[in-house]
Amino acid sequence: MVTRTAQERRDEEKRAYDAYLAACPARKLLDEVSGKWVSLVLVALGDGPQRYSDLSRRIAGVSQKMLTQTLRTLERDGLLTRTVTACVPVRVDYELTDLGRSLRQLVAGIKDWAEARFEEVESARDRYDARSAALTIGSDGAG
Amino acid sequence: MVTRTAQERRDEEKRAYDAYLAACPARKLLDEVSGKWVSLVLVALGDGPQRYSDLSRRIAGVSQKMLTQTLRTLERDGLLTRTVTACVPVRVDYELTDLGRSLRQLVAGIKDWAEARFEEVESARDRYDARSAALTIGSDGAG
DNA sequence: CGGAATCCTGGGAGATACTG
DNA sequence: CAGTATCTCCCAGGATTCCG
Numbered sequence: 001m002v003t004r005t006a007q008e009r010r011d012e013e014k015r016a017y018d019a020y021l022a023a024c025p026a027r028k029l030l031d032e033v034s035g036k037w038v039s040l041v042l043v044a045l046g047d048g049p050q051r052y053s054d055l056s057r058r059i060a061g062v063s064q065k066m067l068t069q070t071l072r073t074l075e076r077d078g079l080l081t082r083t084v085t086a087c088v089p090v091r092v093d094y095e096l097t098d099l100g101r102s103l104r105q106l107v108a109g110i111k112d113w114a115e116a117r118f119e120e121v122e123s124a125r126d127r128y129d130a131r132s133a134a135l136t137i138g139s140d141g142a143g
Numbered sequence: 144m145v146t147r148t149a150q151e152r153r154d155e156e157k158r159a160y161d162a163y164l165a166a167c168p169a170r171k172l173l174d175e176v177s178g179k180w181v182s183l184v185l186v187a188l189g190d191g192p193q194r195y196s197d198l199s200r201r202i203a204g205v206s207q208k209m210l211t212q213t214l215r216t217l218e219r220d221g222l223l224t225r226t227v228t229a230c231v232p233v234r235v236d237y238e239l240t241d242l243g244r245s246l247r248q249l250v251a252g253i254k255d256w257a258e259a260r261f262e263e264v265e266s267a268r269d270r271y272d273a274r275s276a277a278l279t280i281g282s283d284g285a286g
Numbered sequence: 287c288g289g290a291a292t293c294c295t296g297g298g299a300g301a302t303a304c305t306g
Numbered sequence: 307c308a309g310t311a312t313c314t315c316c317c318a319g320g321a322t323t324c325c326g
Binding site for chain 2: 318319320321326
């Protein structure tokens with residue numbers, strides 16, 4: 001089939017892209033760090049070691065699944081340590097490593113930026129939306 | 144039904160959470176900024192204004208849909224400007240605003256961190272995986 | 287050239303229930 | 307308390323096609 005060659009070409013491009021990503025691990029890491037909960041966990045751990053339940057309380061809206069998953073990934077990446085204390089109710093503490101602290105600094109910077117600038121962003125949105133609405137109305141009646 | 148009350152309670156919590164998010168717009172902004180392509184676009188625009196086609200070439204692997212979508216969002220948020228030059232082949236340039244540049248600085252910091260530290264992360268992963276494998280084998284045969 | 291509209295799929299993410 | 311396992315749903319995002 002002729003259609004196969006197109007499919008094959010796309011597959012090849014896909015493989016080339018995957019190879020590119022493999023050759024650029026920093027970008028995959030960048031992607032991972034951009035995860036929805038990563039920044040929140042990192043910031044939450046900024047105040048020192050925290051128990052699992054502390055984290056789930058401090059990070060509003062996180063499911064235990066996503067919290068566990070995020071913590072596992074960060075532990076694997078060497079950004080935090082997981083310490084199990086085998087007492088009667090099991091106790092697990094999470095703490096940032098030096099590597100994790102170095103990233104936390106940067107992430108906290110973004111968080112601060114978001115908190116400091118979101119008003120500017122919102123007013124920009126209002127202007128944009130107002131402009132869009134005006135264009136829609138304008139192009140509606142008048143040719 | 145008794146089951147309804149459970150459902151109702153969950154709905155209420157859901158609404159409460161949504162209200163919380165609405166009351167915390169900075170977090171939504173943080174989420175948005177964490178988007179997969181946002182950082183790449185921001186960094187790519189660091190070298191000055193770029194045409195649409197320039198961006199799609201510089202950002203390997205981005206689809207035209209996601210590039211457009213990301214650019215629209217960033218434009219709406221006031222992070223960049225979109226300039227259309229109505230010449231024969233239409234020309235569109237994107238350029239960071241001051242607000243966009245301020246964020247780009249921070250994002251570039253994360254990118255630099257990822258590039259500088261990914262080796263540490265990878266070796267941490269290797270250690271973690273080796274440990275996990277050892278535990279799996281150990282718990283397999285010996286009780 | 288720079289998009290918009292449409293269709294479709296993978297997997298990210300929540301809810302629930304169970305375990306040590 | 308701190309998870310694990312499973313099911314499901316939703317939508318981010320890719321492919322394709324059409325437009326000015």
